[in-house]
Amino acid sequence: MAKNWHPVIDYENCSGCLTCANFCPHEVYSVESGKPVVSKPEHCVEFCRGCQKICPSEAIKYFGDRR
Numbered sequence: 001m002a003k004n005w006h007p008v009i010d011y012e013n014c015s016g017c018l019t020c021a022n023f024c025p026h027e028v029y030s031v032e033s034g035k036p037v038v039s040k041p042e043h044c045v046e047f048c049r050g051c052q053k054i055c056p057s058e059a060i061k062y063f064g065d066r067r
Contacts, residue, residue: 001026005064006041007051013059020051020060 007020007028014035021029021036028051030039038044041063052060 001043001045003042005046005062006044007038007060008063009036009038010059010061011035013057015057015059017056019054019056023054024051 009020016035018031018036021031026040026043026045026048028038028040028044029036031037049062052062
């Protein structure tokens with residue numbers, strides 16, 4: 001699992017669809033007030049990008065990304 005790389009949600013773009021939270025098999029996300037929250041960033045698999053790829057709002061970037 002990643003120590004210095006995890007998703008960051010841009011809430012200005014996030015529609016609250018919860019696609020990311022429902023997709024992630026590593027339990028990185030929880031849901032608070034109807035929005036996804038990165039509650040367990042240490043569970044993220046480094047360079048997975050699965051949630052970013054399926055986010056219809058393009059609201060996910062990554063802390064520690066070199067791009």
